[in-house]
Amino acid sequence: MPPLEITASDFGQFGDPSGTFCLITDEAGHRTIHCRPGAYDRVLHLTLPPAVSLGALLAQHVPPGAHVLVACPGRFLASPGPEELGDRRLVVLPAGSTPLTAGHVRYFLKTAARTGIARQEALAEEFFDRAADTERLLITDDETGTEAEFDLAAPDCVWNQQAGVLGDGEQQIFPPGKLSVTAAEITAFSADARLGGLTGTLTLRGWPVVHRGADPKDAPGQQRLFEALAPLVNLPVRLDVAGGLITGVAPGQAAAAPAARALDDLLAAEPLYRTVWELGFGINTDTEIIPANCGPNEVYGAGHGVVNLGLGVTPATRFALAFLMPRSSLLASDGTALLGARKAVRRGRMQRVAGAGCGCH
Incomplete structure (x- = not known):
């Protein structure tokens, strides 16, 4: 399966694109999803390690004000608290409580990019x-x-x-x-x-x-x-x-x-x-x-x-x-x-x- 190409500024859920767009995936997503910045200044693509919470990763490795998209199939993610989230804007694909495949993740990334x-x-x-x-x-x-x-x-x-x-x-x-x-x-x-x-x-x-x-x-x-x-x-x-x-x-x-x-x-x-x-x-x-x-x-x-x-x-x-x-x-x-x-x-x-x-x- 060829890598999926997405453009950060296509995701209108975040509002006007500016600064850093951060994509957080598992190891497989890091290899198979390529995110272009579009109108953002840069894209930061991070992998969420198994022993690290989403809130900790945000607080330690994602700059303030960033727009963050998380897609980690099979991983249960607790919502970060206000101090961990700060002024970042966060969207999370619910991918732990039901069995999402890599193909499902690709589908939702593609369709969300054209969501009105x-x-x-x-x-x-x-x-x-x-x-x-x-x-x-x-x-x-x-x-x-x-x-x-x-x-x-x-x-x-x-x-x-x-x-x-x-x-x-x-x-x-x-x-x-x-x-x-x-x-x-x-x-x-x-x-x-x-x-x-x-x-x-x-x-x-x-x-x-x-x-x-x-x-x-x-x-x-x-x-x-x-x-x-x-x-x-x-x-x-x-x-x-x-x-x-x-x-x-x-x-x-x-x-x-x-x-x-x-x-x-x-x-x-x-x-x-x-x-x-x-x-x-x-x-x-x-x-x-x-x-x-x-x-x-x-x-x-x-x-x-x-x-x-x-x-x-x-x-x-x-x-x-x-x-x-x-x-x-x-x-x-x-x-x-x-x-x-x-x-x-x-x-x-x-x-x-x-x-x-x-x-x-």
Whole structure:
């Protein structure tokens, strides 16, 4: 495979290019990725040694004010603290909790270089402005008729933006493109926290993501669980939710029974998975789904945004699950589509259905 050629100033997530761009990879990436500076003064390509933390490498070897991109497949990276990060701008490809290959890394580096950051910024602003003007959000699946309501007045939820342009001292996922609401601060999982404003029925039908923690002994179980849930790509499974807790799992059709059973067995074995921890909204319209257990799939936004659901957070749970729902729509309380499948149709059809009733890298 020939070396991958990338240009630092193509990554709009950092804002205006200036000074030093730093690319941090593993040894293989140092040999197979070549980064040109473009509009930057220089490129610094560093290798992250196995025994060194990302924060320590930043503090000791990366100049202040640098723009830093990290892509280390198979490595679990703790977010650096404010003193270690300083005024550097940092983006990290989540490459430890799911099995990313070198080919996946190459794909995301190439697609992120053409990601429309200004469009993402506008989508995020529009989303939050419109969400602020509604009392509740509705998640609907027109094919199965399911609806769930998320009451925006519910307490103790935190809105997160992993999209748009970074400022000094900020860090973000790579590639960018996810908005979300979590039951607490995203780095402070609590067994008692849940999205209590969420009630109704959700249809899972799309690629699942199964994250694991740092213990390599969990890798075989991760793969087995992903394979058991993989039929959700095409087959619907319904989740009944009350006050942010999953109360029932049912197949949407007979062929989905094994996937529904696998999920139900997981909930029975570990009640913490019944807690709905996150509602996510992928808005990256410049990437395609990787047909595998791939963490960066969570930013996938199709053409008009994709709803996803998050259950569990490692290490409180053995695995953390995300379910993409590209056939679902997110609506304001007046039936206007904020994102998803119904936003893809012309405005005259958007009002047809009204319903009452949506840290480790």
